[in-house]
Amino acid sequence: MSERWARRLLSLYGIAGSAAFPFIGPYVAYRASRGKEDRQRRRERYGVAGEARPNGPVIWVHAASVGETGAVIPLIERILDVGIRVVLTTGTVTSAKIVAERLGNQVIHQYVPLDLKPAVERFLDHWQPDLAIIAESEIWPTTILALGKRRVPQVLVNGRLSDRSFKSWQKRPHLAEALFENLAFVVAQSELDGERFRAVGARPVTVSGNLKLDTDPPPFDPRMHKRLASQINDRATWAAVSTHPGEEDIIGEVHTQLKSRHDDVLTIIVPRHPERGDAVAADLAKRGLSVARQSLNEPVRPDVDVLLGDTIGDMGLYLRLTEIAFMGRSMVAQGGQNPIEPAMLETAVLSGENIQNFRDTYTRLIDSGGARLVKDSDALATAVDYLLDNDGARHKMGAAAFATVEDMRGALDRTLRALDPFIHPLVVKARLEGGFT
Structure with a gap:
């Protein structure tokens, strides 16, 4: 494509957008019906201040x-x-x-x-x-x-x-x-x-x-944390966060493997899109797993296998309930998820091998010993089992993750200098x- 045709294509893109504008209303209305648009402020999506x-x-x-x-x-x-x-x-x-x-x-x-x-x-x-x-x-x-x-x-x-x-x-x-x-x-x-x-x-x-390195750790509700921590008590826990379709099945399989060695283990699953809570809960139930859904305020009883974090804005809460976090979109989906938030909270980070979108951060964490990559469900189960059994190794890994994040800070000041x-x-x-x- 020549430069001339590229500019012509961009012009046609703009013309097509103008032509489509009168017909975009049903699309926005559909998104609003699914909670993806603010009904009261839909006009802002059309540029109306x-x-x-x-x-x-x-x-x-x-x-x-x-x-x-x-x-x-x-x-x-x-x-x-x-x-x-x-x-x-x-x-x-x-x-x-x-x-x-x-x-x-x-x-x-x-x-x-x-x-x-x-x-x-x-x-x-x-x-x-x-x-x-x-x-x-x-x-x-x-x-x-x-x-x-x-x-x-x-x-x-x-x-x-x-x-x-x-x-x-x-x-x-x-x-x-x-x-x-x-x-x-x-x-x-x-x-x-x-x-x-x-x-x-x-x-x-x-x-x-990365500017995300210069932010504070994710916030949480102390009262909710106290309630859940009391219910969990001293059970062994690990979390799979920002999971995508297909990964919850893997996590359910890993939980079953872990339960043979840690009969009280609690798995925390936090889907990337909380609106998938119904489907995820149903799939886990088919595996015979007992699920407590946070969106329904269901208690984490001793016989609960999975705490399903299907709520918005509570990542800080779920990460503070464990010292081991598997990052989703890395085993079935592609690209990985950002490991910065668990690392900020001195959490041992595990991930699948598909981490292209955050390669630089993972490289630093892996080199320091703060993160490990696993290739499949068996390797994930082995890694979680090892960390649950070895307090020293788990704490050392979490400390390395935290130290790596601290060492990588400074993006905010550098960005401000560029913007000055x-x-x-x-x-x-x-x-x-x-x-x-």
Whole structure:
């Protein structure tokens, strides 16, 4: 594909989006019916603002979902400290709740507009951002091109390109260049990510590390923790978190193997998508396993095999009930899940071998002895059995994971240094306009 055709294709993409815009309502309504959209705020997805634009400079920060939102909150807090207003967009109901809980009215939260020209243009017409900061790997062509046309600087922070995304962009180099040339700066998570962004045409690129490493450990409800810990008492526990379809079957098999050696073992399963709770519970029951569902406040009685963590925003709770965590999306699904949160809590980390999306973090953890990879259910059962039997090895592994995370911190300061040439002029502008607070 030539550069000319790449730009023509992007233009056609925008035209197609405009044509589809009048018919997108049923799709959004369907998502709302399944709890994936906020019914009361659906208009925001069409670019209709829910609040007035404040006076003075405004920075638009976008974080797709829960993980990205948590990662950028410390960055947003530092921006707020210099007196610049922030409009924060997210794409999920869960991430909106996290914004409300942790930032309250310090920022203006909006649901991100659909990547369709009428929605994006309406959003930009209203908010008129002076700077756009995009977290991780959200690449929306219409939005990027619209910001570029308006000459709004766009900075990608905590940038990551997975193996799959990188291969896809490599096949379309002119298309990639036509998009990435609109980015004023890319702040990548790792040297590998930095090399990949440069290879697809992004300039300039620097490496900061992972912003998630500079966040606090995941929060939890102390009262709920006390209640569950009392019910669990001194039972041996391990957790499989952020699991995907097919992995719960593996975890059920592993539990059965472990029970032959640890008759009181409790397995904690936390599906990546809690709305799968009904299906997961039914599958485990077919195996003859007794399940207590947290979403139903079912007690963890002595005969319960599995505590099913099918609730939103409680990862900190479940991780504090164990010292061993298997990370999902790594044995059946592809890419792995981020091991930072369990490592922050001095938890021994286990994972399948499909960890492409977090290769750099896992490499550091494995080298330090804080994480191990397992190839199948038998290897996972063996690893969990060993850690349950050996307190010293388990604690040493958890301590190594924690120390590794501590050593990897610093991404926030490096990201702020990269952003300073874009933010400092806005601070000056705010002072001159009398909007600095």
